[in-house]
Amino acid sequence: MSKKYFIPIFGGIDYRLSKLFSLEEDLTTDYHGSIDISVCEKTEPDEIIASMITGKPPQEHGILGSMHYTNPLVRKVEEILPEWGEMYRRKIYTNKGWDFCRRRRYIESEIETSTVFDQNICARPLFLPSYNPEIQWLIFRNTIRANEYPGLGEKESEKLIEKNFQWRKKVLEKELKRDYDLLMIHFQYIDSIQHVYYENNWDMEKVRKAYDRIGSYCNELIKSASSNGFDETIILSEYGVPSRTDSGDSHHRTPFYPSTTPLSGKSINVENILNQIELL
Structure with missing residues (x-):
């Protein structure tokens, strides 16, 4: 493998909101665009991320919904x-x-096709839905989906969201220093904030601050990944902002990607992302 890739996935980063909040302009990446997830029937992270890491549609990899x-x-x-x-x-x-x-x-053993982690490379997945999710995610006792706990309140919800975010950041800080050909991690921070302040309460200032924060964090990650020997950083999202209408989708089909390496087109098919950088 000629290059080493760092691929963080930030659940819920919306292409339209990234433009509204000037996220594109703030990031130190040369390439940006949207991700086409039309191959997936459900806007669920398990199904979409399985398509990312297999290069296959859900009907082939077998992960349907969540x-x-x-x-x-x-x-x-x-x-x-x-x-x-x-x-x-x-x-x-x-x-x-x-x-x-x-x-x-879903977990790794239920994916019916090979994944990028079956390739002859040194790869590390962290908290990937459909592959190796954390235990709370696996059994759907997901406390950072705070809107599912109405008695919790916004402040307590934010505390739980922050606690999970800081824990994943700490794990990633250690893993970035190891010698991997591919390192992938999933964060729920933006998605969790949007479920509390976009889907339910419509506090766009809170959402804007979350995008600003993630923009700064992504720039830190790009610099850190480069200094630790990674050649390219590709930041992905699996879907957009939560749906506030009865559209049939839990989230908008408008995920966003920024990248330090060119990908073909302003809109790329979710199942072709890793193919384009010859990981699948």
Whole structure:
């Protein structure tokens, strides 16, 4: 492998908001654009990131949506009788017990095709949905999706978001100093802030400050990655801002990318990103 790549994924960075908040101008990257995720049926990070790291559409890599039942009987019931309604089905499964109806996010062993991490390179994935998510994400006890806990309040939500962000930053700081051909990490900071202040409360000043903060952090990461031997940094997002309407998508299909290396076109297909830099 001729070059070493650092690829941080910041969930929720929206292409339109990046322009509104001048994120493009603030970043020390020469190339920017949007990511086309039309190959994915759901705007869920598991499905989209699986397409990134496999170079395949969901129908081939097998990661569909975000959550799935580990019991094949339960999965069959879900396929045959969707009209039962989610609440009614949950009651049945609850009565059968947790082991019968365990529902969780995807992991590496459930990806049905090879990934970039199966290549003959020294690669390190950190907290990637669909591959090696942290345990809270895996079992959907995701405390930094603070809008799911209405009694928590905005200030306490921000504390949890900040705690997770700082922890991932600390892990990354150590890993950047190691000798990898490819280092990938997933952050939820922007997505979490947007769920609290865009989806629910419409406080755009809070959202703007989050984008400013991430812009400064990305510039720090680009400098740090370069000083630690990485040739290129490609910053990705898997989707845009959370949807505030009943559009059928949980997020807007407007993810953003800045890069220190040219990628073909202002809009790139999600499944072709790593192909373009010859990692797949």
